[in-house]
Amino acid sequence: MTVYALFGDDLRLAATTRPSDDGFFAMSSVCLVFFLLELILSSLVKDGYILGFYFWLDVLSTVSLVSDIGWLWDLIIGSQDIGKQTAKTSQVLRAGRASRVGTRAARILRIIRVIRLIRVMRLYKLARETREPAKVEAAGKLQRSLVAYRGTRKVFPIVTEHMSEVEVEEDVFCESLPYDFTKGKEHRGSEQISNIATSLRLSHEGIASLDRSELSPYGDEEGGGLLEESQVGKRLSDQISKRTILLVLSIIVMAPILTSSMYLDKDTSPQYGLKWLNRFIGGDPAMFEEAWEVYITDHSDTDKPVIYLEVAGLRAWKGSVDYQDLRLEELSIVKYTGDLYELSAVFNLRKQSQLQAAANIARTIFITLILAVSTMCFAEDANSMVIGPIENMVQKVRRISRNPLEAAQLANREAFVLQHVSRKRVNKDSLMETTALEKIIEKIGALLAIGFGEAGSEIIIANMRKSGGDVDPMIPGRKIECIFGFCDIRNFTDATEVLQGDVMMFVNDIASIVHTTVYHFSGAPNKNIGDAFLLVWKLSTNINSETMDLSLLTEKHGCRQTADMAVMSFMKILAQIHKNPRILKYRQHVGLNRRMPGYSVAMGFGLHAGWAIEGAIGSEFKIDASYLSPHVNLASRLEAATKQYGVPILVSGTIFQLATSATRAILRRIDRVTVKGSRAPVDMYTPDLRVDTLLPDPPEERRRVEDKKAIRLDMQEQRETLKSVLLKNKQLVTYLYKEDLDFQEMLKMPASDFREKWKTGFEHYLQGEWVEAKQYFLEAEIAMECTDGPCRTLLAVMAESGDVAPKDWPGYRELTEK
Numbered sequence: 001m002t003v004y005a006l007f008g009d010d011l012r013l014a015a016t017t018r019p020s021d022d023g024f025f026a027m028s029s030v031c032l033v034f035f036l037l038e039l040i041l042s043s044l045v046k047d048g049y050i051l052g053f054y055f056w057l058d059v060l061s062t063v064s065l066v067s068d069i070g071w072l073w074d075l076i077i078g079s080q081d082i083g084k085q086t087a088k089t090s091q092v093l094r095a096g097r098a099s100r101v102g103t104r105a106a107r108i109l110r111i112i113r114v115i116r117l118i119r120v121m122r123l124y125k126l127a128r129e130t131r132e133p134a135k136v137e138a139a140g141k142l143q144r145s146l147v148a149y150r151g152t153r154k155v156f157p158i159v160t161e162h163m164s165e166v167e168v169e170e171d172v173f174c175e176s177l178p179y180d181f182t183k184g185k186e187h188r189g190s191e192q193i194s195n196i197a198t199s200l201r202l203s204h205e206g207i208a209s210l211d212r213s214e215l216s217p218y219g220d221e222e223g224g225g226l227l228e229e230s231q232v233g234k235r236l237s238d239q240i241s242k243r244t245i246l247l248v249l250s251i252i253v254m255a256p257i258l259t260s261s262m263y264l265d266k267d268t269s270p271q272y273g274l275k276w277l278n279r280f281i282g283g284d285p286a287m288f289e290e291a292w293e294v295y296i297t298d299h300s301d302t303d304k305p306v307i308y309l310e311v312a313g314l315r316a317w318k319g320s321v322d323y324q325d326l327r328l329e330e331l332s333i334v335k336y337t338g339d340l341y342e343l344s345a346v347f348n349l350r351k352q353s354q355l356q357a358a359a360n361i362a363r364t365i366f367i368t369l370i371l372a373v374s375t376m377c378f379a380e381d382a383n384s385m386v387i388g389p390i391e392n393m394v395q396k397v398r399r400i401s402r403n404p405l406e407a408a409q410l411a412n413r414e415a416f417v418l419q420h421v422s423r424k425r426v427n428k429d430s431l432m433e434t435t436a437l438e439k440i441i442e443k444i445g446a447l448l449a450i451g452f453g454e455a456g457s458e459i460i461i462a463n464m465r466k467s468g469g470d471v472d473p474m475i476p477g478r479k480i481e482c483i484f485g486f487c488d489i490r491n492f493t494d495a496t497e498v499l500q501g502d503v504m505m506f507v508n509d510i511a512s513i514v515h516t517t518v519y520h521f522s523g524a525p526n527k528n529i530g531d532a533f534l535l536v537w538k539l540s541t542n543i544n545s546e547t548m549d550l551s552l553l554t555e556k557h558g559c560r561q562t563a564d565m566a567v568m569s570f571m572k573i574l575a576q577i578h579k580n581p582r583i584l585k586y587r588q589h590v591g592l593n594r595r596m597p598g599y600s601v602a603m604g605f606g607l608h609a610g611w612a613i614e615g616a617i618g619s620e621f622k623i624d625a626s627y628l629s630p631h632v633n634l635a636s637r638l639e640a641a642t643k644q645y646g647v648p649i650l651v652s653g654t655i656f657q658l659a660t661s662a663t664r665a666i667l668r669r670i671d672r673v674t675v676k677g678s679r680a681p682v683d684m685y686t687p688d689l690r691v692d693t694l695l696p697d698p699p700e701e702r703r704r705v706e707d708k709k710a711i712r713l714d715m716q717e718q719r720e721t722l723k724s725v726l727l728k729n730k731q732l733v734t735y736l737y738k739e740d741l742d743f744q745e746m747l748k749m750p751a752s753d754f755r756e757k758w759k760t761g762f763e764h765y766l767q768g769e770w771v772e773a774k775q776y777f778l779e780a781e782i783a784m785e786c787t788d789g790p791c792r793t794l795l796a797v798m799a800e801s802g803d804v805a806p807k808d809w810p811g812y813r814e815l816t817e818k
Contacts, residue, residue, distance in 0.1 A: 518569050
C-alpha cells in the first residue's frame with residue numbers, strides 16, 4: 001500500500017485512460033482507510049508516537065491521499081467530471097474555472113504529496129524490525145555450524161582423526177593419535193587465525209557485526225539479546241533520520257513555493273490567440289474565417305493541441321479527440337470575455353500529463369534514494385565512532401554477565417584475530433577513546449574471570465545483572481559435587497629464604513605448569529596459597545543430599561572421564577616438574593644446592609571427591625571465591641600424607657570408585673586410615689610411577705607475545721573440544737596411557753610379582769596378620785628392586801607394635817599427622 005500510495009496516481013496518469021480511474025480511486029480509498037487505521041492503532045500502542053514527529057508526518061501523508069480519490073477531490077474543489085457534462089458553453093466554462101482551481105491545488109498537493117515519502121522510512125524500519133528475528137535465527141544456525149565445525153576441523157588434532165561416533169566401552173582403549181599437549185606440537189597460530197577469521201567474516205556478513213552476533217561456539221544459543229540495538233543507537237539513529245527527513249523535505253517543499261509560477265498564471269499563446277480572434281468578430285466575415293482557421297491550425301500541431309473552440313452563441317469547432325474522453329487533469333480550458341462574446345478553447349494536455357507523471361515517478365525514486373543515502377552517510381560515522389563502540393561495550397558487559405570465563409576467552413580470540421587480520425585498522429582505531437574503553441572493559445572482564453575463577457562466576461553474574469551501582473559480593477553459596485585436588489611445593493620455606501625476590505618467578509613457573517595442565521584436563525585452578533594450589537573439577541551442581549551418591553555419578557560417563565582426567569593431570573604435572581627446562585634450571589641454582597644439597601623441585605598431590613559449598617568467603621572489603629567442606633580438607637590431608645608414604649600422589653577411595661577400570665588398574669591401594677577431623681576410614685591409593693627415567697625437554701625458544709597468544713588460544717580450543725568429545729562418550733581419555741610418551745615411561749611397572757606380593761601382604765595387614773604381612777612386604781620390596789615408600793611406612797607402623805596387631809584392630813589406623 002505504501003508503494004501504491006507513492007506511485008499509484010502517477011501510474012494512472014502515465015499508463016491508463018479515464019475509464020480506468022474508478023479502479024485507481026477505489027485502491028486509493030482502501031489505502032486511505034488502512035493508513036487511518038494504522039494511524040489510530042499506532043497512537044494507541046506506540047509509546048511517544050501520538051503528537052510526535054512521525055505522527056504529524058503520517059497525518060500529512062495520509063491526508064494527501066484525498067487528492068488521489070477523484071470522487072472526494074471533485075467535491076472538495078467544487079468540480080465535476082467533465083465527461084458527465086454536455087457541450088454547452090456554460091458547462092465548459094465552469095469546467096474551465098474548476099480546472100484552474102484544480103491546477104492551483106495540484107501545485108500545492110504535489111508539494112504535500114512529497115510527505116508520503118516518509119512512508120518509505122516506515123518501510124525501512126519495518127524491514128529492519130522484521131530482519132531481527134531472522135538475524136537471531138541466523139546467529140543460532142551459524143553458532144550450531146561453528147560448534148560442529150569446532151569439533152571436526154584439523155586445528156584440534158587431539159581427538160579428531162580417529163574419533164568414533166559410537167559410544168565406547170570403558171575397558172576398551174580407543175584408537176587415537178599420539179599427542180603430547182605440553183610440547184605444543186608445531187605452532188598452528190596462522191591456521192587458527194584463518195579459522196577464527198573465517199568465523200568472524202561469516203558473522204560480519206550474516207549478522208551485521210562481530211560483537212552483535214557474538215558468533216562463537218561458546219555463545220548463548222538462544223541469542224540472548226545479542227542482536228538487540230542499544231538505547232543510544234536507537235535514539236541517535238532516530239535523530240539522524242528525523243533531521244535528514246526534515247532537511248530533504250524542506251528543500252523539496254520550499255523550492256517550488258519560492259517561485260513565481262506557484263502564484264501567477266502566465267499569459268500564453270492560446271490566451272493571446274483568443275484576444276486576437278475577438279478583434280475580428282463583427283467585422284469582415286472573411287477575415288474572421290481566416291483568423292478562425294489560423295488559430296485552429298497553429299494550435300493543432302503542438303504538444304498540447306486544441307480539441308475544442310467556441311465563440312459562445314456564434315460558432316463552435318470540435319476536433320477528432322472528444323474532451324469528454326479525457327480527465328480534468330488532462331485538459332486546459334482557456335477563455336476570453338470580449339465586448340460581445342465569450343471565447344473558449346479546450347486543449348489536450350495528455351502528453352504533458354503523461355510526461356509529468358513519469359517525471360513524478362522518477363522524482364519519487366530519486367528522493368527516496370537521496371533520503372536513504374543521506375541517512376546512511378550521516379549515520380555511518382556516528383555508527384562507526386559512537387553507536388558501534390557503545391553497543392560493543394554493552395554486548396561485552398552482557399557477555400561477561402552471562403559467563404565471565406567464556407567471555408574472557410572469546411575476547412582474547414577476537415582481539416588476537418583482529419590484531420592479525422587488520423593490523424592497520426586496529427592501529428587507527430586504537431586512537432579512539434571508545435576503542436580504549438572497549439579494551440578496558442575486555443581487560444576488566446578478563447581480570448574478573450582470572451581473579452574470581454570458576455568458583456566466582458556466580459558472584460560476577462549476580463552483580464552484573466543487578467540494576468544500579470550497588471555491589472554485593474556476599475551472595476549465598478551453593479552446594480555442588482566436585483573432585484578436589486591439592487598440591488604443595490616441598491621445602492618451600494627454605495626455597496623462599498634462598499631465592500628472596502626471585503621466589504615469585506619460582507612459584508609462577510610451577511603454577512604455570514599446574515594451571516595449564518589442570519585447565520587442559522577440564523579442571524579449574526581455584527586458590528594459590530603460597531606453596532599450595534587448590535584445583536577443582538566440577539561433577540554436578542545444586543545437590544541436596546548430605547553425602548555424594550557414587551552410584552549415580554558412576555552411571556554418568558562424563559563423571560568417570562573427569563575422574564580419569566583429574567588423576568592424569570597430577571601425573572602430567574609430576575612429569576613436567578622433572579622435564580620442563582624452566583623447572584630443571586633450579587637444580588643448578590647455587591644457593592638452593594648450598595642450602596639443600598642435590599636440590600630438585602618436588603611436589604605432593606592429594607585427590608578426593610565430595611560435596612562442597614561454592615561461594616564467597618570474606619567480607620565486603622575482600623572476598624575469595626572458593627569451596628568449604630570436609631572433603632576439601634581431606635584432599636589437603638592426603639597431600640600432606642604423601643610425605644609419610646614417600647609417594648608423590650595419593651588418591652582417595654572415592655576417586656578410585658569413580659574412575660574407569662583403566663585408571664583403577666594403575667592405582668595401588670596402600671593403606672586404610674582415618675584422618676584428623678574425620679571418623680570415617682579412607683582408603684588411599686597411589687599410582688606407581690617412575691620419574692627418574694624421564695628425559696628433559698629441549699630448551700624452550702623465546703616466543704613473541706603473539707606466539708604465546710596463539711598457543712594459548714589453541715590450547716583453549718583443544719580443551720573445549722576434548723571436554724566436549726569425552727563427556728559425550730565419543731572417546732575415552734584413558735587412550736593417553738598408551739599414546740602419551742610421558743605416561744608410557746612413568747607407568748613402566750616393576751616385575752609382575754611385586755603387585756601380587758603387595759596385594760597379599762596388604763590383605764594380611766588389614767586382617768591383623770602382621771607377621772605374614774611383614775614377610776610379603778619385604779618380598780615385594782625385593783621384587784621392586786628399590787625402596788618402596790608404602791612398604792617402608794607400613795613396616796614401620798607394624799614395628800611400633802612389635803609386628804603384632806592391636807587386639808581391637810578394626811582394619812584401619814588413625815593418621816595422626818596433618
